[in-house]
Amino acid sequence: xxxxxxxxxxxxxxMKDLLTAEGFEVDYAAHPIVATELALSGDxxxxxxxxxxxxxxxxDVWSLYRDRADTIVVISGFLxxxxxxxxxxxxxxxxxxxxxxxxxxxxxxxxAIGA
Numbered sequence: 001x002x003x004x005x006x007x008x009x010x011x012x013x014x015m016k017d018l019l020t021a022e023g024f025e026v027d028y029a030a031h032p033i034v035a036t037e038l039a040l041s042g043d044x045x046x047x048x049x050x051x052x053x054x055x056x057x058x059x060d061v062w063s064l065y066r067d068r069a070d071t072i073v074v075i076s077g078f079l080x081x082x083x084x085x086x087x088x089x090x091x092x093x094x095x096x097x098x099x100x101x102x103x104x105x106x107x108x109x110x111x112a113i114g115a
Contacts, residue, residue, distance in 0.1 A: 002109070003042060003069065004028035005035040006050040015048065022106055044069040046113050050076050071112045
């Protein structure tokens with residue numbers, strides 16, 4: 001079961017469509033408060049997260065969710081070398097930069113959850 005967190009509603013819907021078509025069960029949230037409620041109430045194998053959510057400090061966003069799922073995958077349009085290093089130091093192993101190809105997304109999701 002996956003949770004997609006991104007402040008772009010259209011991106012969330014696209015991710016749900018792509019991942020559901022691949023057999024994943026997907027919830028999504030385009031607002032940080034809804035995302036937090038879902039993360040706290042759900043049992044997720046994986047959360048995809050854009051750390052640049054509006055209304056949140058991007059450097060702290062992943063720490064809110066890292067204990068709520070087995071795996072966090074950061075998907076962002078702004079993955080500088082410094083941000084990649086900070087994410088890695090925070091324990092994030094999987095990152096994908098927007099825009100991405102569908103095949104890269106699917107391969108990463110399978111690798112991240114060990115399927």
